[in-house]
Amino acid sequence: MFVDDDLFAQEVRQIFGRAWLLVGHESQIPNPEDFIQSKMGTDSVIVTRTRQDKVVVLLNSCRHRGMKVCRVDEGKARAFTCPYHGWTYSTDEERVSRPGELAGVPGFDVHYEGRLDKAEWGLKSARVRAYKGTIWATWDEQAPTLEAYLGGMLKWLDSALDHRNGDSGGSTLLVGVQKFRVRCNWKFPATNFVGDASHAVTHNSANMIKLNPSGKDGRRDERPSGHAAFGWPDLGHGGLGFLPRPEEEFPRPDTFQQFPAASNYLRAMAREHLRKRAGGIHYQGKGTIFPNMSFHEDQPRTLVVHHPVSATETEMWRYYLIDADAPDEIKDIFRHYYMTYSGPGGMTEQDDIENWESATRQSLGGMGQGLPFNYAQGLGESEPCDLMPGAVWCGRTITEQNQLIWLKRWQEFMEGRSWDQLMHRVEVEHDAVFPLKRSTAGAK
């Protein structure tokens, strides 16, 4: 399943043609007529803010012969003209009835005798939802709302998107998006970040050189205790995090000690956070949102999308987040630290890439192609979580339940199930795949 071309073609249609996908961040298109080129699965899309201040996502394929109408990464435009035969699509609703509609065709009167229905031949548009700065899109009109699709994972995503002072949202991107090609199947990074135990082994060299912002042992500063794996069997999302607990009880270790300005900033933000959210529940975690978006809430604070290119190639897009109103000095410190940690020049990303590329290469081998993999680590240790309806969690060990949860979701999409079934309004039996602790899940 990691190298098969037919399966890949099916994934592109069944998964990327239906799921909610992260396509960008609002801070990339702050003003009317700003646009970026992004991706949904293997498709190029235009993400733009119209003159009327509406964010729209359009398939970047001309309706005449499919030529890419927008060929630059970003810019400012209210119309896109295809370089092949010159069809022009407008996003200005003063000019057309919907953004992306066909507005001009060379030789319209002569070649078509004015009979071409421009309203019918506009760029295909996706459903769009902006959430705390992030922009998401789906091709599927029947898909549930983004919030329903994310379910309980939303609170963990918030831990990356919210301001460090506790305000909802308020984050922006640090400079641009790092984009890099990796010769691996996209499912390797997606399932890696849903939670696995590779990190202590894989990143040992980074640990040894103390790649952390306080210069102590390890890759990251000290974290609170209570590390747990949590996953949503009905939704396919999951990750590693710290058990939700009251704000007042949430320990905040001193971090970034080698950078006093950053350390002071984070301490001040944490005090404000505690004051603003007193009595609330604190969520802190990282993970993967099915199918191909992963996030880290801190150290580094990033989002990453694993865009499929082929069965054996993936284009990773890493976005780095920062409080929008943080002083420039703080932004600089975080940017330097994040660049040494993540992305193509970052030490840990290079470690991971080597693993995923090698695993993909080995899966192309004559014997390697049919080799079954083991996903049994820590199974049977999870239990339902009272604080997170629909979730299971495991605090004793890093369990591979999350990878199975993700793979089960993959299977459900690949089978072409209806949204009723996918959202489990129709009962789906998970127990055989995710054996829960007997004491809490009852006898099986």
Ligand code: FES
């Ligand atoms: S392909 Fe775009 S105008 Fe012909």
Ligand SMILES: [Fe+2]
């Ligand atoms: Fe890693």
